[in-house]
Amino acid sequence: MMLSLIISLAVITVTYILQCNQVYHPSPSTNSHEDYLIRKNSKHYEEIGCSINGLYEISCRKEEKEVFVPFSFLSKYYEVYGKLTVAKGKEKFEWSHSYSKVFKPTTKYDPSGVFMYFNNYNVEVRDRVKCISATEGVPVSTQWEASGYYYPVQVAQFGLSHYSKNLTEPRPKLRNLEDGSNSTAKWNVPVGASISRKYEPITNSWVVEFHSADDNSITLKLKPGSELVLNANLLFKDKNGSLTVLLEDRERFQLYSVSFVCSPELLSVSTSTVGEGSNFTVYYGLGSCEDWAILTRDLYVDLLKGNVLLGRGKKLSRSNLRALSIALKGSGYLDSLAISSSNHVDMFYSSADWLVRHQDTRGGWPIGVKRKMASGRADLNPGWYSAMGQGQAMSLLMRAFYRSGKSQYLEAALNGMKPFSISSGEGGVRAYFMNQYPWYEEYPTIPPSFVLNGFIYSLIGLYDVLTLAPEDRSSDARLLFDQGMHTLKKLLPLFDTGSGTVYDLRHFTLGLPPNLARWDYHAAHVNQLLLLSTIDRDPILTTIAERWLNYMQGKRAAHN
Ligand SMILES: *[C@@H]1O[C@H](CO)[C@@H](O)[C@H](O)[C@H]1NC(C)=O
Ligand SMILES: *[C@@H]1O[C@H](CO)[C@@H](O)[C@H](O)[C@H]1NC(C)=O
Ligand SMILES: *[C@@H]1O[C@H](CO)[C@@H](O)[C@H](O)[C@H]1NC(C)=O
Ligand SMILES: *[C@@H]1O[C@H](CO)[C@@H](O)[C@H](O)[C@H]1NC(C)=O
Numbered sequence: 184m185m186l187s188l189i190i191s192l193a194v195i196t197v198t199y200i201l202q203c204n205q206v207y208h209p210s211p212s213t214n215s216h217e218d219y220l221i222r223k224n225s226k227h228y229e230e231i232g233c234s235i236n237g238l239y240e241i242s243c244r245k246e247e248k249e250v251f252v253p254f255s256f257l258s259k260y261y262e263v264y265g266k267l268t269v270a271k272g273k274e275k276f277e278w279s280h281s282y283s284k285v286f287k288p289t290t291k292y293d294p295s296g297v298f299m300y301f302n303n304y305n306v307e308v309r310d311r312v313k314c315i316s317a318t319e320g321v322p323v324s325t326q327w328e329a330s331g332y333y334y335p336v337q338v339a340q341f342g343l344s345h346y347s348k349n350l351t352e353p354r355p356k357l358r359n360l361e362d363g364s365n366s367t368a369k370w371n372v373p374v375g376a377s378i379s380r381k382y383e384p385i386t387n388s389w390v391v392e393f394h395s396a397d398d399n400s401i402t403l404k405l406k407p408g409s410e411l412v413l414n415a416n417l418l419f420k421d422k423n424g425s426l427t428v429l430l431e432d433r434e435r436f437q438l439y440s441v442s443f444v445c446s447p448e449l450l451s452v453s454t455s456t457v458g459e460g461s462n463f464t465v466y467y468g469l470g471s472c473e474d475w476a477i478l479t480r481d482l483y484v485d486l487l488k489g490n491v492l493l494g495r496g497k498k499l500s501r502s503n504l505r506a507l508s509i510a511l512k513g514s515g516y517l518d519s520l521a522i523s524s525s526n527h528v529d530m531f532y533s534s535a536d537w538l539v540r541h542q543d544t545r546g547g548w549p550i551g552v553k554r555k556m557a558s559g560r561a562d563l564n565p566g567w568y569s570a571m572g573q574g575q576a577m578s579l580l581m582r583a584f585y586r587s588g589k590s591q592y593l594e595a596a597l598n599g600m601k602p603f604s605i606s607s608g609e610g611g612v613r614a615y616f617m618n619q620y621p622w623y624e625e626y627p628t629i630p631p632s633f634v635l636n637g638f639i640y641s642l643i644g645l646y647d648v649l650t651l652a653p654e655d656r657s658s659d660a661r662l663l664f665d666q667g668m669h670t671l672k673k674l675l676p677l678f679d680t681g682s683g684t685v686y687d688l689r690h691f692t693l694g695l696p697p698n699l700a701r702w703d704y705h706a707a708h709v710n711q712l713l714l715l716s717t718i719d720r721d722p723i724l725t726t727i728a729e730r731w732l733n734y735m736q737g738k739r740a741a742h743n
Pocket of ligand 3: 420
């Protein structure tokens with residue numbers, strides 16, 4: 184009621200909003216420019232105090248019987264969003280309830296295809312990703328522990344986004360630089376240093392053997408190009424070797440180096456001045472360097488994370504960056520050196536291989552940090568499993584199995600279902616709603632928390648297994664999926680608030696206030712239901728998805 188009465192917008196109101204920059208400002212100063220605009224429009228606005236529920240006052244405008252409330256206030260008060268746009272030379276104000284988007288599926292969900300809309304994801308640039316580890320090739324999270332840890336959900340999402348990008352993006356531009364055999368690479372070898380080619384029986388390939396005597400490195404100048412993804416197989420004989428890529432920001436005339444060194448330290452940075460500018464080096468640790476390091480590095484991301492570590496923020500432009508040269512120091516072997524515009528396939532397999540290496544004997548990917556759910560209640564101690572982590576890992580591993588045919592991926596995905604049959608109290612992820620409906624917990628708390636989006640991701644993982652696994656291995660996945668879908672259809676209405684959704688059911692199980700889903704989670708709920716509706720024709724899925732979609736456009740359920 185109140186909304187429809189007072190909300191209307193006029194040019195002058197919008198001008199004021201712009202000055203306030205979306206921040207509520209209780210008393211705007213009427214300067215002469217505004218007065219001029221008011222006179223020019225020959226409309227007669229007056230200032231008027233708006234009393235907000237009798238609690239406090241803000242400054243509004245009045246024109247005859249209409250009252251104008253600053254959008255900067257409404258935006259905060261109702262959590263709505265607005266921006267000024269120009270269409271056909273005319274300025275316009277666009278109001279929206281939700282800042283999130285829904286991607287309507289056009290075809291049936293395909294477990295070997297793009298994962299949801301993850302081709303739009305860029306997991307590694309997220310703030311909560313510290314960097315991509317040079318030893319593991321997967322992201323390190325800082326979400327719940329600043330020192331960093333591997334979070335299976337994030338590792339799987341990293342892989343799923345690269346799998347999806349592989350299917351949707353143009354083929355990468357690839358420049359092979361050195362493969363140890365008949366390469367044309369023109370290495371610059373200083374006096375006392377050497378470079379030779381050698382047959383390596385273990386890998387059955389020719390490799391480059393390098394040795395730089397002192398501090399002068401062996402370098403390879405790169406032809407101009409915009410490719411920023413480095414590939415290299417590298418084995419150092421001494422612990423003081425390094426492979427360094429020199430880059431420049433063409434706009435800022437700034438030089439950067441990204442250096443891979445034998446060190447247990449994940450990421451570190453150093454700065455020094457070189458003539459007019461400064462030389463900024465980001466180091467990634469390759470661990471003990473006992474074995475070949477297989478590197479697939481997005482140098483832009485590597486630099487960005489170094490910048491963030493130094494407190495320089497994220498103001499690095501990918502398109503301004505150029506790789507200038509590659510430098511080798513110390514003694515060792517090098518193979519498969521290449522630079523390309525992307526390498527989604529290798530990043531995808533880095534993630535799949537990480538999941539294979541780090542699955543424990545119970546089929547779980549344990550999460551090594553404490554998770555606080557609700558101020559001291561229902562905490563999870565390090566070592567917990569997440570049904571969402573298991574499910575997303577299964578989605579990734581089944582795609583790796585589909586692509587490669589390698590059985591280790593299938594076996595890991597099948598083992599990943601084990602915690603679904605073990606209750607949260609016994610270290611699994613299975614809970615029951617009202618002792619009746621089985622639910623797979625993203626956060627297996629006691630009492631259960633029933634997080635909706637994590638549950639649905641786990642169902643998608645089960646569906647991927649039951650669809651892509653050989654028929655005689657898919658029955659467990661079928662059973663768990665069917666039970667889960669049955670629960671989902673029964674419980675979905677409990678997540679509906681009439682104007683949005685709740686993220687979980689903590690208001691029921693913990694007696695806390697409802698945990699309203701912010702718009703991106705609400706949109707995720709809708710996206711997930713729309714995906715499920717392409718594989719399960721039960722109209723409840725589309726009916727609820729449509730209703731929830733309407734909430735994003737301000738259409739609420741009717742009241743009595
Ligand atoms: C996707 O993977 C295929 C097979 O490995 C490869 O040929 C293709 O170039 C890749 N495309 C992109 C965009 O990564
Ligand atoms: C080396 O060159 C030969 C002949 O041009 C070619 O057949 C072979 O594939 C090349 N080897 C590699 C590893 O590229
Ligand atoms: C690197 O280490 C090796 C052996 O540990 C040593 O002989 C060599 O002098 C070192 N080189 C430099 C540049 O420090
Ligand atoms: C920048 O610094 C790194 C590390 O200190 C060094 O290896 C490199 O040679 C320097 N580059 C330039 C152009 O000075």
